[in-house]
Amino acid sequence: MFRTRFAPSPTGYMHIGNLRTALYAYLIAKKEHGQFILRIEDTDQNRNVPEALAAIYRGLALAGISYDEGPDKDGGFGPYVQSQRLPIYKEYAEKLLAGGHAYYCFCGKEDKPALEAANERVEGYRDPCRDLSPQQVEARIAEGIVPVVRQRVPMEGVSAFEDHVYGHIEIENKQLDDQVLLKSDGFPTYNFANVVDDHLMQISHVIRGQEYLSSTPKYNLLYEAFGWEHPEYIHLPHIIREDGAKMSKRKGDPSFEDLVRMGYLPQAIVNYVALLGWNPGDEREFFLMQDLIAAFDMDRINKANAAFSLDKLRWLNGEHIRSLSPETFHEISLPFYPQGLAEFDLAKISQLIQVRTETLTDIPKLVGFLAELPEYSADLFENQKSKSTRETSRRVLEAVAPMLESQEDWSNEALFELLKTFAQAQGLKVGTVMWPIRTALSGQETSPGGATELASLMRKEESLRRIRLGLNKLA
RNA sequence: GCCCCUAUUGUCUAGUGGUUAGGACGCAGCCCUUUCAAGGCUAAAACCCGGGUUCGAAUCCCGGUAGGGGCACCA
Numbered sequence: 001m002f003r004t005r006f007a008p009s010p011t012g013y014m015h016i017g018n019l020r021t022a023l024y025a026y027l028i029a030k031k032e033h034g035q036f037i038l039r040i041e042d043t044d045q046n047r048n049v050p051e052a053l054a055a056i057y058r059g060l061a062l063a064g065i066s067y068d069e070g071p072d073k074d075g076g077f078g079p080y081v082q083s084q085r086l087p088i089y090k091e092y093a094e095k096l097l098a099g100g101h102a103y104y105c106f107c108g109k110e111d112k113p114a115l116e117a118a119n120e121r122v123e124g125y126r127d128p129c130r131d132l133s134p135q136q137v138e139a140r141i142a143e144g145i146v147p148v149v150r151q152r153v154p155m156e157g158v159s160a161f162e163d164h165v166y167g168h169i170e171i172e173n174k175q176l177d178d179q180v181l182l183k184s185d186g187f188p189t190y191n192f193a194n195v196v197d198d199h200l201m202q203i204s205h206v207i208r209g210q211e212y213l214s215s216t217p218k219y220n221l222l223y224e225a226f227g228w229e230h231p232e233y234i235h236l237p238h239i240i241r242e243d244g245a246k247m248s249k250r251k252g253d254p255s256f257e258d259l260v261r262m263g264y265l266p267q268a269i270v271n272y273v274a275l276l277g278w279n280p281g282d283e284r285e286f287f288l289m290q291d292l293i294a295a296f297d298m299d300r301i302n303k304a305n306a307a308f309s310l311d312k313l314r315w316l317n318g319e320h321i322r323s324l325s326p327e328t329f330h331e332i333s334l335p336f337y338p339q340g341l342a343e344f345d346l347a348k349i350s351q352l353i354q355v356r357t358e359t360l361t362d363i364p365k366l367v368g369f370l371a372e373l374p375e376y377s378a379d380l381f382e383n384q385k386s387k388s389t390r391e392t393s394r395r396v397l398e399a400v401a402p403m404l405e406s407q408e409d410w411s412n413e414a415l416f417e418l419l420k421t422f423a424q425a426q427g428l429k430v431g432t433v434m435w436p437i438r439t440a441l442s443g444q445e446t447s448p449g450g451a452t453e454l455a456s457l458m459r460k461e462e463s464l465r466r467i468r469l470g471l472n473k474l475a
Numbered sequence: 476g477c478c479c480c481u482a483u484u485g486u487c488u489a490g491u492g493g494u495u496a497g498g499a500c501g502c503a504g505c506c507c508u509u510u511c512a513a514g515g516c517u518a519a520a521a522c523c524c525g526g527g528u529u530c531g532a533a534u535c536c537c538g539g540u541a542g543g544g545g546c547a548c549c550a
Contacts, residue, residue: 009550044549105548148548166480175478175546183548190550214479214545235480238543242486246543272487275499279488283498302488304481305543312487312500322513356512386510416509434509442510450509 002034003204006060006067007194009041010052013255014059016247016308017209017239020273024236025207026065027274027296037201038070040081041194043187059256062266064289069201077201082193089188092196092226093149093181101225102181104147105129106140126155127178149182151191151218159217164234165301166210171217179218191215195222203231205298210235234298239276242307253308263336263359264313268320272313276306286319318358329354336363340371348457352449369442370457373466376443378473383439386431393436394474396428400437401467410460415452440470 006022008014014022029036038060042048060067069075079085096102105127127150132140140147153176160170181192188196198206213235223230240246247253254262259269271287280287280295287295321329330350337346353366368374381393400422407418423433438451441463447454455463 007550011550041550047549108548169479171479177546179546180548185548187548189548194550209544209550210480211544211550237481240543244542275487277487281489283489285487285499302481306488307486309486309500315500318513353512355514358512383510419509430509438510444510446511448511450511452509454509 001202001204002029002032003037003202004029004034004207005037005039005198005201005203006065007039007041007197007208008056009044009047009190010056011047011049012052012249013055013257015249015255016253016259016273019059019063019256019269020239020276021207021209021236022060022065023063023270023274023292024234024278024296024298024301025205027293028205028207028234028298030293031296034204035068035075036065037075037077037203038067038073038080039197039201040071040083041190042081042083043183043190043193045083045185045187055257062256062260063270064266082188082197085193085197086186086188088200089182089193089196090186093188093192096151096181096222096225097149099225101152101222102149103130103132103152103178104137104140105150105178105180106132106145106147125177130178146184148180148184150178151181151222153178153218153221159220161216161220161230161233163213163216164205164232164298165237165303166213166235169213169216171214173217173221176215176218176221179215191218192222195219195226198231199223199226199228205234206231207234207236210237234301236301237277237303237305239273239308240305242309244307247308259313263361263363264317265320265332265360268317269313271320272316276308277302285316286323314358321357321360322355324354326351326354329357333357333360333363336360338364338368338371341367343459344370344457349448352453352457356448366448369444369447370454373469374443376439380439380443380445381436381470381474383435386435387429388432388435390474392428392432393439394471396433396436397440397467397471397474399426400433401464401471404455404460404464404467407460410456412452412456415455419452436470437467440467 004025006025008018026036040053067073069077069080071080093102097104106129107127129150130152154173157173158170159173159176160168163169179191180189182188216233216235220230238246241251241253245251249255256269260266267288270289271292274287274292275285278296278301281297281300284295330347333350333353334346341349349367349370353363356366357363378390381390382388400419403418403422407415419433419437420430423430434451438447438454441451441454441458449457
């Protein structure tokens with residue numbers, strides 16, 4: 001049975017890397033019809049942000065990642081919040097102590113500053129408390145010193161394991177340090193809690209960032225000490241910026257929710273992020289969640305870091321937008337429409353802009369001209385491609401204005417037919433006729449839709465008003 | 476400082492000893508066209524460097540270089 005977990009610490013918002021880790025863990029479980037578990041790693045009392053838990057729930061819901069077990073969804077392996085599992089860690093730490101796989105350490109944080117200067121570090125260094133006699137330990141405790149519990153890592157030997165992404169990893173034990181398992185405040189460290197919880201929650205595959213790659217041997221030593229089997233490992237490369245730097249909120253890199261606010265569809269973001277470090281082995285790039293579940297393969301995850309490109313996300317977002325039904329697109333567009341379009345048929349506008357929308361936040365500048373004709377220069381009436389000059393534009397508008405005035409059927413089709421026939425009769429290119437009309441109607445070099453589409457969108461009077469305005473500019 | 480990991484066009488990637496090194500984004504051009512998009516087509520653009528191994532290396536080995544990560548009572 002596949003059981004994976006997403007185990008964020010509630011320190012902030014859901015960033016892109018977190019989203020991908022959660023997604024991969026979800027995909028790996030669901031691919032095998034297994035369970036996906038949400039666990040909150042809040043063992044650092046100083047770093048808990050109250051808002052963060054809500055952000056995690058929001059992010060997962062937005063992404064379409066649902067968990068089978070979690071803080072608010074018991075599956076018999078709870079509690080799923082580490083701060084509520086303190087007695088469990090204590091119990092297991094005592095087992096380790098009893099078996100000699102851990103020891104009490106009485107050193108204060110201040111006792112180690114010299115060692116913390118990284119280049120002073122000696123390989124194979126072991127804490128002096130490692131060799132305290134039971135009597136010495138008792139004496140210290142009697143003094144009232146609150147100890148931490150440290151893992152007793154063998155000084156000799158080599159620890160090795162297989163990772164689904166990185167393959168064979170091998171580290172000499174002397175490179176590993178006697179890490180703290182239980183802090184003096186009674187909370188476990190991540191290094192301890194992850195092992196105890198993953199085992200107790202029967203996690204089969206651990207999916208996490210590659211920053212844990214070099215401490216995984218220490219975790220395996222812990223599994224061994226308990227006589228447990230360790231899970232399979234899938235360590236993930238990092239997502240970085242295009243300039244090679246780390247993603248950082250300070251540098252303005254957006255979180256998952258920021259991207260949604262920026263007009264990206266959650267499903268497009270999920271699709272994009274899935275492709276950052278993984279590919280299906282064929283040339284598909286467009287995926288919805290169900291397709292991802294079917295196609296995902298943890299053994300095809302890349303080892304190298306991947307740069308996050310807004311450009312490509314933008315394109316993929318466009319693909320997702322274009323794949324929406326007109327009704328769905330209209331529905332999600334509605335909140336992005338600016339004021340002043342009350343008299344328009346918004347559903348019709350949506351149809352026109354769907355294929356031209358890359359992010360939902362494009363919408364206001366796409367449709368703004370409808371509400372209010374922008375200020376524009378008569379130069380706009382000149383266009384090489386349509387063979388339009390100021391002169392042809394003026395003549396066309398002059399000729400067309402009365403025709404439109406007496407036109408009753410204001411549909412796109414009828415208008416197009418009328419103007420096309422006119423062009424042919426005059427021996428003009430269709431473009432030469434359409435260009436000045438479209439320009440006068442939009443006041444812009446480009447617009448979502450051509451002359452007759454814009455006209456049919458506007459009331460007849462407004463269309464004629466704008467055409468007369470254009471004519472004035474050309475007079 | 477020590478340890479671990481990584482390295483194909485600007486970016487995401489395919490590739491597991493013999494390929495004209497494939498695809499995608501972006502960029503440029505063309506076609507289509509009622510402007511712009513969308514769509515179609517075309518182009519430019521890559522195997523970090525140096526040694527091996529081999530008839531033959533992007534692919535295997537070694538050594539550099541560069542980048543990332545770890546060495547917390549943070550996760």
